[in-house]
Amino acid sequence: YEYGERELLSYRSLPAETPDGHRLVLRCNVELPSEVPHALAQGAEGVGLFRSEFLYLGRQFPPDEEEQFDAYREIATAMAPHEVTIRTLDVGGDKFVPEINLSDEVNPALGLRGVRFSLADRQLLKIQLRAILRVSALGPVRVMFPMISGVSEIRACKSILHQAMAELSREGIDFDGRLPVGIMIETPSAAMIADKLAREVDFFSVGTNDLIQYCLAVDRSNEHVAYLYEPLHPAILRALQMICSAARQAGIKVAMCGEMAAEPLYLPILIGLGFGELSMNAPCIPRVKRVVRQIRYSEGKELLEKLLQMSTVAEVTHCLEEEMMTRIPDLFGKTDI
Amino acid sequence: YEYGERELLSYRSLPAETPDGHRLVLRCNVELPSEVPHALAQGAEGVGLFRSEFLYLGRQFPPDEEEQFDAYREIATAMAPHEVTIRTLDVGGDKFVPEINLSDEVNPALGLRGVRFSLADRQLLKIQLRAILRVSALGPVRVMFPMISGVSEIRACKSILHQAMAELSREGIDFDGRLPVGIMIETPSAAMIADKLAREVDFFSVGTNDLIQYCLAVDRSNEHVAYLYEPLHPAILRALQMICSAARQAGIKVAMCGEMAAEPLYLPILIGLGFGELSMNAPCIPRVKRVVRQIRYSEGKELLEKLLQMSTVAEVTHCLEEEMMTRIPDLFGKTDI
Numbered sequence: 001y002e003y004g005e006r007e008l009l010s011y012r013s014l015p016a017e018t019p020d021g022h023r024l025v026l027r028c029n030v031e032l033p034s035e036v037p038h039a040l041a042q043g044a045e046g047v048g049l050f051r052s053e054f055l056y057l058g059r060q061f062p063p064d065e066e067e068q069f070d071a072y073r074e075i076a077t078a079m080a081p082h083e084v085t086i087r088t089l090d091v092g093g094d095k096f097v098p099e100i101n102l103s104d105e106v107n108p109a110l111g112l113r114g115v116r117f118s119l120a121d122r123q124l125l126k127i128q129l130r131a132i133l134r135v136s137a138l139g140p141v142r143v144m145f146p147m148i149s150g151v152s153e154i155r156a157c158k159s160i161l162h163q164a165m166a167e168l169s170r171e172g173i174d175f176d177g178r179l180p181v182g183i184m185i186e187t188p189s190a191a192m193i194a195d196k197l198a199r200e201v202d203f204f205s206v207g208t209n210d211l212i213q214y215c216l217a218v219d220r221s222n223e224h225v226a227y228l229y230e231p232l233h234p235a236i237l238r239a240l241q242m243i244c245s246a247a248r249q250a251g252i253k254v255a256m257c258g259e260m261a262a263e264p265l266y267l268p269i270l271i272g273l274g275f276g277e278l279s280m281n282a283p284c285i286p287r288v289k290r291v292v293r294q295i296r297y298s299e300g301k302e303l304l305e306k307l308l309q310m311s312t313v314a315e316v317t318h319c320l321e322e323e324m325m326t327r328i329p330d331l332f333g334k335t336d337i
Numbered sequence: 338y339e340y341g342e343r344e345l346l347s348y349r350s351l352p353a354e355t356p357d358g359h360r361l362v363l364r365c366n367v368e369l370p371s372e373v374p375h376a377l378a379q380g381a382e383g384v385g386l387f388r389s390e391f392l393y394l395g396r397q398f399p400p401d402e403e404e405q406f407d408a409y410r411e412i413a414t415a416m417a418p419h420e421v422t423i424r425t426l427d428v429g430g431d432k433f434v435p436e437i438n439l440s441d442e443v444n445p446a447l448g449l450r451g452v453r454f455s456l457a458d459r460q461l462l463k464i465q466l467r468a469i470l471r472v473s474a475l476g477p478v479r480v481m482f483p484m485i486s487g488v489s490e491i492r493a494c495k496s497i498l499h500q501a502m503a504e505l506s507r508e509g510i511d512f513d514g515r516l517p518v519g520i521m522i523e524t525p526s527a528a529m530i531a532d533k534l535a536r537e538v539d540f541f542s543v544g545t546n547d548l549i550q551y552c553l554a555v556d557r558s559n560e561h562v563a564y565l566y567e568p569l570h571p572a573i574l575r576a577l578q579m580i581c582s583a584a585r586q587a588g589i590k591v592a593m594c595g596e597m598a599a600e601p602l603y604l605p606i607l608i609g610l611g612f613g614e615l616s617m618n619a620p621c622i623p624r625v626k627r628v629v630r631q632i633r634y635s636e637g638k639e640l641l642e643k644l645l646q647m648s649t650v651a652e653v654t655h656c657l658e659e660e661m662m663t664r665i666p667d668l669f670g671k672t673d674i
């Protein structure tokens with residue numbers, strides 16, 4: 001993708017719309033509120049994933065409600081009128097909060113991560129939800145729970161959210177009673193029962209890094225098996241299809257916030273699957289937007305159907321590369337992929 | 338299940354057949370050839386899973402072809418005329434072969450396990466396949482590959498199998514040219530593309546321990562999250578349904594060799610799913626047979642359909658327990674499950 005910065009810059013202010021009028025929303029993944037101005041400059045239309053971990057990591061005690069409120073308000077205010085998606089604390093696995101005593105886990109990736117951690121310390125979760133709710137009165141905010149594997153987990157989260165709402169009401173504190181509630185789809189389980197989960201929430205956001213890792217049972221940071229980590233694996237395409245079709249049938253929004261969303265080669269697939277939102281590191285946005293504006297939704301769907309018939313990563317990759325070289329030679333023809 | 342040993346013993350020689358004539362094959366999981374006589378005495382009709390690891394573990398060098406041949410011949414001879422399913426070396430994760438230098442893996446369950454290990458040392462795999470092939474001339478034997486996540490892995494295994502066959506032919510050594518080839522279904526990926534994998538093999542055997550672990554992203558030996566390990570999770574029921582329906586459509590056999598196969602409460606589900614073979618530790622066979630002989634296939638299918646509609650583990654468990662208490666009060670009515 002040897003294109004000039006200047007040419008790319010011109011895409012920042014254009015809509016992420018396919019030639020046949022299918023509009024996508026490109027958002028940014030953010031670690032710190034201070035990243036927002038730069039993300040806006042890259043053309044981000046909201047935050048698809050705000051990782052709230054920075055508030056918790058590397059300190060002895062978790063942040064109180066006020067400190068969280070300040071951080072969420074900063075990001076919501078900076079991004080307004082665009083929507084900000086705040087993911088609740090996603091620790092465990094590779095992340096870690098020193099305050100809580102996690103014994104050494106043999107397989108941390110299969111351990112006390114994400115929402116499991118929050119449901120093991122519900123008071124901590126409720127404080128976070130109160131802070132998010134308070135900010136929801138000030139600007140468009142969504143809440144998203146990580147590592148959901150089943151319906152009872154999201155129901156437990158919603159019940160804590162409702163407790164937080166009831167508390168704030170009693171205290172006379174303002175919040176958005178219709179705060180959109182979503183979940184990360186990143187366990188195979190969640191993909192398999194996406195239809196059941198879709199009835200419980202307002203939106204999905206697919207975390208492809210973990211989804212691929214768990215579906216293929218591959219730790220991609222393990223050099224012995226990293227070669228098996230393949231976003232174009234037929235099982236991954238099928239999982240994505242299950243997720244998107246469940247979202248469509250339930251009439252809820254579906255986003256992708258994993259690294260897969262930022263790879264131009266994969267865009268026809270993501271467009272064909274019907275993703276309404278792609279969230280990525282801000283610097284990737286112009287490049288992705290340029291490609292989106294050159295792929296017809298109808299082409300994406302057609303290509304997807306073809307790829308779903310295939311049996312191996314090699315077949316999928318070859319076909320996709322060939323198609324893209326033919327369809328957009330300017331962008332895909334010159335590289336020797 | 339407070340039943341007398343004597344009453345149970347009477348089931349050993351009866352077929353594992355539902356009242357409406359659906360015949361299952363109950364087989365044993367075996368670590369050592371010496372376990373076969375006891376398994377036969379419990380009514381095992383073959384070995385559904387022979388773990389070949391004992392030959393490799395705790396020694397400095399892997400066993401040569403002759404040593405393996407002797408072990409496989411011993412088990413095949415002892416079990417004849419029943420079929421013996423030999424699983425190729427399944428190390429990694431919790432198992433370990435000192436000869437090969439596995440660096441410390443952060444998440445061994447997502448690391449160099451099962452067939453990945455064999456495909457990283459193809460010479461070792463070929464020696465094992467030669468030994469299995471030679472025994473296939475002496476009695477009914479099947480070969481099964483563990484931890485398959487995609488079509489290209491099973492194709493690579495089959496190609497090494499064909500090399501071994503070609504070698505033996507050149508050497509004038511006898512083998513069964515139609516040796517049945519199967520795979521464990523134990524990664525979510527394999528469940529999701531079971532239809533594609535079914536075209537490549539003669540049989541499936543579902544390894545529920547790993548399948549559940551990966552689908553739910555739960556290491557069940559981790560005390561913090563063990564509560565999430567649930568065979569009755571709606572996502573697991575759906576995964577099993579995908580696997581069984583793919584097998585049925587391709588006309589291949591489907592077995593279960595994980596611990597889930599030995600739990601009487603789960604049997605109506607497994608019968609309803611259409612499993613043709615259940616393999617378990619031999620002492621469980623009489624108990625399972627007794628229950629199989631009291632559940633109609635039609636009831637199993639009906640109950641399965643009902644359970645598949647449900648959203649949570651609690652709902653599935655409650656409904657299943659109620660149904661079983663009503664249908665077979667002798668077995669399920671007295672326990673306070």
Ligand SMILES: [Mg+2]
Pocket residue numbers: 146147186207210
């Ligand atoms: Mg994740």
Ligand SMILES: [Mg+2]
Pocket residue numbers: 483484523544547
């Ligand atoms: Mg296994």
